[in-house]
Amino acid sequence: MTTPTSSALLALIIERIQGEGPISFADYMRMALYEPGYGYYVTQAKRIGWEGDYYTSTDISDLFAHCVGRQLLEMWQWLDQPERFVVLEQGAGRGHLAEGVQAWAQNEEPAFATALSYHIADIRLGRDALSESDVTEQEIRPHVLLSNELVDAFPVHIVEVRDQHLYEVYVDTQHGRLHEVLDEPRCAELAAYLERYKVPWQTFSNGWRGEINLNALRWMEQSASLLPAAPARRKLHGFLLAIDYGDKARDLYTPERRRGTLACYFQHQLTERPLQRPGEQDITAHVNFSALIGAGRQHGLRLHQFATQREWLIQxxxxxxxxxxxxxxxxxxxxxxxxxxxxxxxxxxxxxxxxxxxxxxxxxxxxxxxxxxxx
Ligand SMILES: C[S@@+](CC[C@H](N)C(=O)[O-])C[C@H]1O[C@@H](n2cnc3c(N)ncnc32)[C@H](O)[C@@H]1O
Incomplete structure (x- = not known):
């Protein structure tokens, strides 16, 4: 079913393609999710939770927020308990995790609760985690930058292998409908990315697809620059804590995952048709954690822990x-x-x-x- 929002956004996308030719899947995804006034994440409809299209760990139980609380308490202690301990949660959605953590702290750890200064940001509050000015404008210097299921929403490029050659997926239009076309990648970064994470795509069979999240690299660079600068004496001065679905590159880009990990969610149903209902359905891809770790290291961060959510919740x-x-x-x-x-x-x-x-x-x-x- 098409709604007024999705048909208005579809018209905009078609207009753009008619003006400039086929657009990369990443550009399409950016419009579908973020186009001002129409994108999935910037309109006011209920997206998350039982009435929306999907649910997250915070919908399942408060015990998730309590584990985040215990983790933040420990980080506060590692940083020698600063009087004001600033946490910035990006992509905070309805703010349930923030509420859960703060309620837990008030009940269980009053001294920590007094120090805790917990801020939330979300694109729906006009705060784009991918915009360089986002946090600096607000003058928030977080000790901890936190996110749950944020990076999987960033627009991704899609590459496809044909006869041992790497192509990129573009979106074109015909008779008022959108369809995919393959062409040479316009930016050299895509092949270099697969090279960097040692993805043996030349050995993969025809039709193999993978997603490449260049925005995640940019976000990591910005995140590293937001954490407090190093005071000479202290060993530690800030943390980034990101929870998401995904894997290290070697487990993500495998011959078995022939068609990549792109998934769309509409009213709790998984679909594999990202070109349908632009602006009305969520589009996500698994996160390449090797890329996050690599980019973090490149910008001065060190790996503290990489674990499954299961291991971490038990810990x-x-x-x-x-x-x-x-x-x-x-x-x-x-x-x-x-x-x-x-x-x-x-x-x-x-x-x-x-x-x-x-x-x-x-x-x-x-x-x-x-x-x-x-x-
Ligand atoms: C899957 S939801 C997760 C929400 C929340 N963290 C939770 O666990 O329930 C993704 C959230 O990220 C937000 N978001 C997506 N892209 C964003 C961006 N570039 N900057 C800031 N927020 C973004 C969306 O509006 C949405 O609230």
Whole structure:
């Protein structure tokens, strides 16, 4: 179904293609997601959560935010507990993670809560993480730059292998519809990128595709420059914590993943038709964490931790907290299981246990990656 927004945006995209010829998939994705007034991320419709197109870890359980809270507390301690500890969450969406972390800190760690100065930014609040002026304009110098599922939204180029030759996917138009065409890559950076991460694409079969997120490299460079400059004595002065789905390059660009990782979400359904409904569906691609780590290192950051979300949640005590919650809130299950309240408690307990299992499930969110780099 086409809506007024998607047809107006479609008309704009077609007009641009008619003016300048086929556009790269990255340019198409930028318009579909960010075109002022029409893009998926800049219009006011509900996108995230049960009423939207997809949900994130913060929708599943507060216990996720509590682990982030414990991680931030530890970072604050590593930095010798600055009086004002500034956290900037980019791509914060509805701000649920921010609320969850701050509520946890107030309940569990009042001294940390007093120091914590938690700021949220999102393109829907007019704050583009890819814009160089975004944070400097606001005069926020974060100790920690945090994001959950931000980088997967950045526009990507798509390359395709044909007869051991590398082509790029462009978007063209015919009879008022959009379609893909292959052509020589216009920027040399794409082949160099695959070279840099040692992707043996020459050995891949015809039709193999991969996405290349050049914006992620730029974002990493900007992020490194936002963290506080190094005072001479201190060993540590800032962290970047990015959670997203993706892998290191060697596990991402494999012959088995023949058609890449691009995915579209519309009303909780996964589709593989990015040219449909521009502006009405989410378009994402897995993150190449080797690229984030490499770019971070190039701009002065050091790798602190790279783990699966499962490993990291366990490290930050999700199972211990689950057990504490069981003892605190679900005692009725042991003492009066047969009563109505006991039965309700049992169902609520199963529900919570299920949610924690979903966050840590290696076939799902547990396989998301947590990257921590330090300055
Ligand atoms: C998948 S949602 C995740 C939201 C939130 N972090 C969460 O965990 O629920 C991606 C968010 O990133 C925002 N976003 C996408 N591109 C952005 C950009 N370039 N700059 C800032 N925010 C962006 C979107 O508006 C959206 O709120």
């Amino acid at each position: 930050y005590g999700i199972h211990e907290e689950l057990e504490r919650v069981r003892q605190r809130d679900f005692a009725l299950i042991e003492t009066a299981r047969a009563s109505d309240q006991g039965q309700v408690a049992l169902l609520q307990w199963y529900n919570l246990r299920h949610r924690v299992a979903a966050l840590t499930d290696m076939a799902g969110m547990g396989n998301f990656k947590v990257l921590i780099m330090k300055h």
